[in-house]
Amino acid sequence: xxxxxxxxxxxRSRSLPRINxxxxxxxxxxxxxxxxxxxxxxxxxxxxxxxxxxxxxxxRNLTFANYAxxxxxxxxYSGYINSLIYVVMNTVISLTVALPAAYAFSRYHFxxxxxxxxxxxxxxxxxxxxxxxxxxxxxxxxxLFDTHIAVALAHCLFNVPLAVWILEGFMRGVPKEIDETAYxxxxxxxxxxxxxxxxxxxxxxxxxxxxxxxxxxxxxxLSRTLTTVDAKPIAATMTRTVSASGLDWGVLxxxxxxxIIPGALVIWFVRNYIAKGFALGRV
Amino acid sequence: xxxxxxxxxxFLVLPVLVxxxxxxxxxxxxxxxxxxxxxxxxxxxxxxxLEWFDEMLHSDRMWNALGRQLMFSGIILAIEVPLGIFxxxxxxxxxxxxxxxxxLMSLPLLIPWNVVGxxxxxxxxxxxxxxxxxxxSLGIDYNYTQSTLAAWITIVVMDVWHWTSLVAxxxxxxxxxxxxxxxxxxxxxQASRWKVFRYIELPKMAGVLMIAILLRFMDSFMIYxxxxxxxxxxxxxxxxxxxxxxxxxxxxxxxLGPAAAFSIMYFLVILLISWVFYTVMTNxxxxxx
Numbered sequence: 001x002x003x004x005x006x007x008x009x010x011x012r013s014r015s016l017p018r019i020n021x022x023x024x025x026x027x028x029x030x031x032x033x034x035x036x037x038x039x040x041x042x043x044x045x046x047x048x049x050x051x052x053x054x055x056x057x058x059x060r061n062l063t064f065a066n067y068a069x070x071x072x073x074x075x076x077y078s079g080y081i082n083s084l085i086y087v088v089m090n091t092v093i094s095l096t097v098a099l100p101a102a103y104a105f106s107r108y109h110f111x112x113x114x115x116x117x118x119x120x121x122x123x124x125x126x127x128x129x130x131x132x133x134x135x136x137x138x139x140x141x142x143x144l145f146d147t148h149i150a151v152a153l154a155h156c157l158f159n160v161p162l163a164v165w166i167l168e169g170f171m172r173g174v175p176k177e178i179d180e181t182a183y184x185x186x187x188x189x190x191x192x193x194x195x196x197x198x199x200x201x202x203x204x205x206x207x208x209x210x211x212x213x214x215x216x217x218x219x220x221x222l223s224r225t226l227t228t229v230d231a232k233p234i235a236a237t238m239t240r241t242v243s244a245s246g247l248d249w250g251v252l253x254x255x256x257x258x259x260i261i262p263g264a265l266v267i268w269f270v271r272n273y274i275a276k277g278f279a280l281g282r283v
Numbered sequence: 284x285x286x287x288x289x290x291x292x293x294f295l296v297l298p299v300l301v302x303x304x305x306x307x308x309x310x311x312x313x314x315x316x317x318x319x320x321x322x323x324x325x326x327x328x329x330x331x332x333l334e335w336f337d338e339m340l341h342s343d344r345m346w347n348a349l350g351r352q353l354m355f356s357g358i359i360l361a362i363e364v365p366l367g368i369f370x371x372x373x374x375x376x377x378x379x380x381x382x383x384x385x386x387l388m389s390l391p392l393l394i395p396w397n398v399v400g401x402x403x404x405x406x407x408x409x410x411x412x413x414x415x416x417x418x419x420s421l422g423i424d425y426n427y428t429q430s431t432l433a434a435w436i437t438i439v440v441m442d443v444w445h446w447t448s449l450v451a452x453x454x455x456x457x458x459x460x461x462x463x464x465x466x467x468x469x470x471x472x473q474a475s476r477w478k479v480f481r482y483i484e485l486p487k488m489a490g491v492l493m494i495a496i497l498l499r500f501m502d503s504f505m506i507y508x509x510x511x512x513x514x515x516x517x518x519x520x521x522x523x524x525x526x527x528x529x530x531x532x533x534x535x536x537x538x539l540g541p542a543a544a545f546s547i548m549y550f551l552v553i554l555l556i557s558w559v560f561y562t563v564m565t566n567x568x569x570x571x572x
Contacts, residue, residue, distance in 0.1 A: 025373040030387050033444065036406045037390065039413045043405065051411050097298040104295035109288045116296065122557045123307050127505030129526035130546040133533040134310030157306045160299055218395040220508045221526075225534065235397045249411065256398040263393030271385040274392070275452040279494045282564055 037260070044253035051249050066254035076255065079234035082148065083217065086231065089152035091212040094159040095205065102167035103193070107176065120161035124280070128221045131157060136225050148231045151223045152216075159212045162280065166211060169281020170204025204281075207273040210266060217262060234259060311550075317543035335544035345545060347520070348528040355524055356503045359442045363499060364492070366443065367450025372480070374455055388448040400512025403441040407513075427514060431521040438510045438522055442503065450495045457491035458484060490567045497560045504553070525549060 043051055044066050045059040054060075070076040104110070105117055135154050136145075144150040178200070182192040198205065224236040238255050270277070321331040339345050370388075375381040391399070407427050409415040418425040427437040461483065469479045507526035510516070516523035516531070523531070529549065533542035 022373040022375075025370065026375075026384060029370050029373075030384070033387065033391055033448070035413065036402045036444065037394075039406050040402050043411070055411075055416055057413075093302070097302055100295035101299040104292035107286060107289075108292035109286045110290045110292040110296075113292075116300070118558070118561045120299070120303065121561055122554055123303055125501050125505075125553050125557045125560070126307070127507075127526055127529075127549060127553060129505065129507055129529045129533075130314065130550055131307075131310050132530060133539070133542065134313040135306075136534075137313060138310055153302075153306055156302055160303055164299060214393055218393075220395070220397045221530070235395055238397060238401065249405065252401065253405065256401050259395045259398050260390075260393070264390065267386050267389055267393060268382075271382055271389065274385070274389045275449075275456040278392070278449055278498065279453055279456075279491070280564075282494060282567060 040253050040256050043249060044257045046250055048248065048250050063250075066250040067258075069251050070254055070258065076234075076237060076251075079232060079237035079255075080258065082227070082231050083223075083233040083235070086148040086151040086155070086223070086233070087213055087216040089148060090155045090159055090216045091209055093152060094156055094163045094212045095209055098160055098163035098167055098208065099198075099205075100193075102164050102171055103197070105164065105168045106171035107179065117164075120164055121280075124158050124161040124165070126157065128158075128219065132221055132225045135222060139226055145226065146228050146230050150226050151231060151233070154222045154226055155216045155219060157222075159215055162215065163208045163212055165280035165282075166208045166277055167201070167204055167281070169276070170201045170207070174200050203273070207270060207277050207281075210270050210273075211277045214263060217259075314543045314546050314550075317539045318547050321540055331540060335540040336548070339541055339544045339548065342541075344528070348523055348525050351521075351523065352504065352525040355439070355442075355506075356500055358439055359446070359503050360496060360499055362439070362443050363447045363450050364496060367447050367495065368454050368488070368492070370447065370451040371454035371458055372484070374451070376459070385452070388451060391445050392448055394445075396508035397512050399441065399445050400509045403437060403444070403509075404513045407437050429518055431518060434514045434518060434522050437513060441509055441513065442506070445509065446499060446502070450492075450499065453491045453495040454488055457488035461487045490563075490570070493563050494560075494567075497556065497563065501553070501556055501560070504556070 042058060045062055045064070046056070047061060047063050047065065050056060050059065050061055105113060131154070139145045139147075139150040139154070144153075174197070178196065179192065182196050187196065220233075220235040223233045227233065227236065234255065238252060238259075267274075276282075318335055319331055319333070320328040321334070322328045374384050394402070406412045407415045407425075409419050409426060415425060415427075424430070425433050427433040465483050465487075466479070469483055474482070505526050506524060507530065510522050510524060511527055514522045516527045529542060529545055532538050532545065
């Protein structure tokens with residue numbers, strides 16, 4: 001009797017501390033991650049007088065005026081529209097060219113395939129700082145400077161290799177027998193690819209699209225170098241406001257919060273693939 | 284997987300080849316072109332040979348930037364890798380809380396880099412930032428626009444905040460691939476927690492960790508936006524990392540020759556690391572099959 005009551009108690013006392021430390025570690029870590037984001041959110045909901053005048057842990061005079069400024073002032077909201085336009089263009093271009101290439105890499109040996117695959121990787125790793133000036137000159141000389149397509153094409157530098165690597169990682173998981181069966185059944189390559197193969201790797205396509213979108217969305221150096229007015233991204237709008245006046249903290253914070261939203265919206269759907277995507281489809 | 288030899292596969296790769304050649308090879312050739320020429324303006328160029336390379340190799344400016352860069356990458360790796368592993372070991376293994384942690388941890392990874400800079404710029408300010416204000420009220424002298432040490436701490440903590448989750452997520456993915464049987468065997472052998480980590484978890488994570496380390500090294504090696512937004516390379520040149528220096532030189536001062544020579548050397552380093560990365564990846568792929 002005493003044994004049966006004691007046994008669970010001792011077991012619990014032995015296992016409880018470990019669970020507890022894990023919970024504490026995770027709580028502390030998440031707190032560390034969320035605190036700066038909370039501070040930004042907090043600031044975006046305050047008036048400038050409250051931000052500068054008093055130190056408050058949560059907004060005392062809750063205001064959405066900062067968001068209203070952004071959503072009504074064209075110089076702010078056009079930044080979001082510009083960013084979205086070139087990001088979507090880039091994602092579509094990257095996926096369109098990467099899909100057949102990834103298929104080729106995952107299914108066939110061909111002359112120079114390994115070298116080509118490696119060369120693609122080097123472009124994913126290339127520092128944008130090296131390319132900033134040449135891109136500026138290249139796109140100026142062909143008359144594409146300050147257009148959305150210029151930024152979209154420039155971001156292909158790292159997004160196409162990324163998409164190829166991620167998609168190849170997913171495609172190698174699809175057994176080759178499926179291809180062969182489809183060809184025996186009389187499918188053409190195009191028909192097979194669109195009707196059978198693409199649905200099979202739909203999660204891979206989703207992940208690749210997400211990462212193209214993300215990396216194009218977060219990049220600032222190239223998009224800032226290649227634009228002045230017409231295609232100026234939100235990121236550049238934000239840095240210019242800081243350097244010019246450095247005063248309107250509330251609006252700046254609100255703009256920052258709004259740039260986090262696209263990622264935060266889809267994060268739940270890709271949560272199990274984030275490691276895989278960052279590791280170029282290799283985890 | 285057995286691949287068949289098929290040279291027609293080139294046609295499938297062709298669009299990628301054309302597109303990336305357009306956005307990588309042409310610009311890179313421009314850089315090579317500038318690196319061996321000098322100009323007096325008016326688009327008149329003349330051959331300068333390896334003069335710029337020679338100049339850059341003997342310039343303190345580049346070596347100092349490289350030194351700072353290596354120090355930065357070294358520090359963040361030394362913090363992020365152990366911390367990432369530690370966090371991964373403490374993550375819930377499955378269920379709602381696992382997803383919950385995954386989502387929250389991924390959040391910093393998906394924030395635009397300049398906003399990451401803005402967040403920390405604001406967070407660290409002594410007048411309006413939570414961190415700066417707290418440190419100040421504790422009597423710690425902290426001002427990242429004036430003190431070199433404070434500036435360094437700010438950009439390092441910012442990078443740890445931004446990217447530790449990546450290491451943690453990769454390590455977590457490695458941990459999850461360990462079959463339960465391994466842990467049961469360890470339990471039968473009465474292995475200590477440390478031994479389980481050292482002889483089961485670490486070897487199984489090694490491949491994934493290698494990817495994480497190389498990715499972090501590579502990305503920190505070309506970091507630009509975040510420290511630029513927070514410190515602008517200052518105070519003085521204290522946080523001017525390689526990319527910041529290069530952009531200053533190329534787009535700020537328009538020193539095309541030196542900047543181009545700089546770029547090429549920079550790119551060669553990246554090429555070397557990429558090759559290590561590629562070798563690790565292909566070895567992993569082979570093991571996986």
